[in-house]
Amino acid sequence: MHKNSTYLKIIYWIATLLLSGIMLFSAQMYFRKTEMVEGFFRSFHYPDYLVIPLAILKITGVAVILINKIKWLKEWAYAGIFLDLVLASVAHHKAAHPIGLSVYALVIFVVSYVTGKKVRP
Numbered sequence: 001m002h003k004n005s006t007y008l009k010i011i012y013w014i015a016t017l018l019l020s021g022i023m024l025f026s027a028q029m030y031f032r033k034t035e036m037v038e039g040f041f042r043s044f045h046y047p048d049y050l051v052i053p054l055a056i057l058k059i060t061g062v063a064v065i066l067i068n069k070i071k072w073l074k075e076w077a078y079a080g081i082f083l084d085l086v087l088a089s090v091a092h093h094k095a096a097h098p099i100g101l102s103v104y105a106l107v108i109f110v111v112s113y114v115t116g117k118k119v120r121p
Helices: 003-032 034-043 048-067 071-094 101-119
Strands: none
Touching (some): 003 071, 003 101
């Protein structure tokens, strides 16, 4: 195994585990503090009935990416996480919040996705 591919695998796993942690942290907040999160959703003009289904999808997306068995499903999981992070970043920006975790997660997302294409095809 080449030294560069070892580094890429390490970078991939660090980024993927960080991204997974962020998504799982977010999902648990949606379950544990549902009313608070629904309030945020309403303030962003998002429907609050999406909170619990979105939490379930976040957990499912993380599982699909980590298991890595069905390639097309993994691509959809990455797409869903990307969409979630973009919408969260835009909502926070529109609400004049400081740069949030979703913006940092987008950078981590790109690292995970790009390196994943090379080390876990």
